[in-house]
Amino acid sequence: MARPRKPLLSRDRIVGAASALVDSEGLDAVSTRRLAAVLGVSGPSLYNHFRNKEEILDAVADAVSAQVDLSMFEESDPRDWREALHDWALSYRAALAAHPHIVPVLARGPGRRPAGLRVADAVFGAMTGAGWPPAQATRIGALMRYFITGSALGSFAGGFVDDETAYDPADYPHLGQAHLLADHRRQVDEGAFETGLRALLDGLAIQYGPYARPAGERPSGPAAD
Template structure:
């Protein structure tokens, strides 16, 4: 450890190095435990040295999002729009599976960074290059929402209830009051390695919904759908 810190001190500090070190540290200890002090310790510098490259914690988080989004594969050239969009979104999902804290940070940002704007612009461009009108593309982007970035926002976080053992009496009461919820809960088979943690956002369900959306977009595009007609 001492040798690693000493080696880190000899490498010049830069904004890129600070951000990539922050991403690696968040991968290791979680985003909640990340602090400027711990990051400085990891880099073998005093905390004040970081502020030459990031003004504050919020700017650090913005930069970390940029690093993560920058890892998403670029659009596939020469493919039809549907394949290109699907491959890009699934690449984004693979990226978030490597950085499981990232969806939480992306959701917390109030203003998109230039890297995120470039990503969104390229996504829009894939639909426009595929012949979609500006009108339809606008509604497509709303329909995709966070799925465009590789994750979905669940209505409820059921990870706590699924981990705890429910007393039999409570289970029977739940089944009587909410039979269809209970039926679905008993039948589900979810992926504990979801990009957004335990819950309903496993890989199969993500791709299932993505393909439904893409098929729907394709149908509307072929029909020449416009919002002014509805």
């Protein structure tokens, strides 16, 4: 039997094509008709793998979640909860920074997405394992998601134009150098994220005192709020 001219349609091929469209043109560029044309298939054939556009975008979002490093939460990893959260947050933000257009979908939460749920499970498990009460561990997971996804939704430095005449000292006496920010976008945004992350973790470390347990001690039962 002759081999087909085109590879058989699969979920991975659909997600790959949708991811490329989202990255290059944004969420609005994705439609089943557009994807079918890109993949060289008939529109209805997509429905053998996904029920609708929303399911496709969910799969694209989950593919990004799968890029996040979770190794710091493994029991064999020597990092404590604070260092683990720090390194995980950097990995998470890097994944979102590489695919900024999908961030609004990720910001809605993991839903039923397997990779997204593995991220949530790893963070919650690491926090409760370190002694945080379950309610606090849930709040920490939420707080981290708010902070990381919020930072990826836009660029502070990119919000200023490269035109010094836009910032008249008579109106904005403290923005005399604001027109230079756009040229240092990555440095400013990554520095701001690191500054905020460390401040956030410093605050959590202050709250952690009552829950701390000796190194190596495992939780013996459900913790109170």
